[in-house]
Amino acid sequence: MEALLEFKDVTFGYVDGGKRVEILNDVNVSFAKGIFYTIIGPSGSGKTTTLALASALDVPRKGKIHFLGKDIKKIGYSKHRRENVVLIFQNYNLINYLTAIENVVLGMEVSNSYKGERKKKALKLLNDLGLTEDEAKRNVLKLSGGQQQRVAIARALASNADIILADEPTGNLDQDTAREITTILQELAHKYHKCVIVVSHSQEVADASDIAFHLKNGTLVEV
Numbered sequence: 001m002e003a004l005l006e007f008k009d010v011t012f013g014y015v016d017g018g019k020r021v022e023i024l025n026d027v028n029v030s031f032a033k034g035i036f037y038t039i040i041g042p043s044g045s046g047k048t049t050t051l052a053l054a055s056a057l058d059v060p061r062k063g064k065i066h067f068l069g070k071d072i073k074k075i076g077y078s079k080h081r082r083e084n085v086v087l088i089f090q091n092y093n094l095i096n097y098l099t100a101i102e103n104v105v106l107g108m109e110v111s112n113s114y115k116g117e118r119k120k121k122a123l124k125l126l127n128d129l130g131l132t133e134d135e136a137k138r139n140v141l142k143l144s145g146g147q148q149q150r151v152a153i154a155r156a157l158a159s160n161a162d163i164i165l166a167d168e169p170t171g172n173l174d175q176d177t178a179r180e181i182t183t184i185l186q187e188l189a190h191k192y193h194k195c196v197i198v199v200s201h202s203q204e205v206a207d208a209s210d211i212a213f214h215l216k217n218g219t220l221v222e223v
Ligand SMILES: Nc1ncnc2c1ncn2[C@@H]1O[C@H](COP(=O)(O)OP(=O)(O)OP(=O)(O)O)[C@@H](O)[C@H]1O
Pocket: 014, 015, 016, 023, 041, 042, 043, 044, 045, 046, 047, 048, 049, 050
């Protein structure tokens, strides 16, 4: 299977009190389209840091990250961030004073479609993810947590990025809603052919994924 995103001997750490603390040590891992991955591991092991590197919010101290075989340094970190990856967070990160549709439209490229068309496409995505038209037209603060996370997922899908990164996307949800969102994350990979990489503390989310990695002592190991 063709690798979409590859970590090649990636080492990264932070300087803490004048001392460098390595978080990832020579990590080699590759991610493909159409697959739902999870990264689990103890608190502070570097899961969020791994997503930050995948999205070029941070850059490796040693080693390289490739997108479709090309070093993202050569692609350009901001281009990679803008075009190839999109992030979903535990607290949804929606714009509070806008409706669900308007939030999804914000995730789209402005390029050549009219605003009316973009709104229609946003409504279709929200419908596909289980929101009614009435809910889609509502201010996002008047939606439940699970519905807000669906809006965040619709916004991610609207972006056309191949890689969807999610940091604890079910962390604020009750068990049933968390299960529904997990099923949607699975669909992002299997139905929409995205490369989905989810950081989670939930064993249930890990069990639902195609490939689960355990991050411990600076290394990712498939479990
Ligand atoms: N900007 C930073 N500067 C210094 N240290 C940092 C910085 N960001 C993270 N760290 C440290 O790096 C380590 C890994 O952090 P990270 O957030 O990646 O862990 P995590 O596995 O996602 O943890 P959790 O499960 O608690 O969210 C932690 O010890 C953290 O304190």
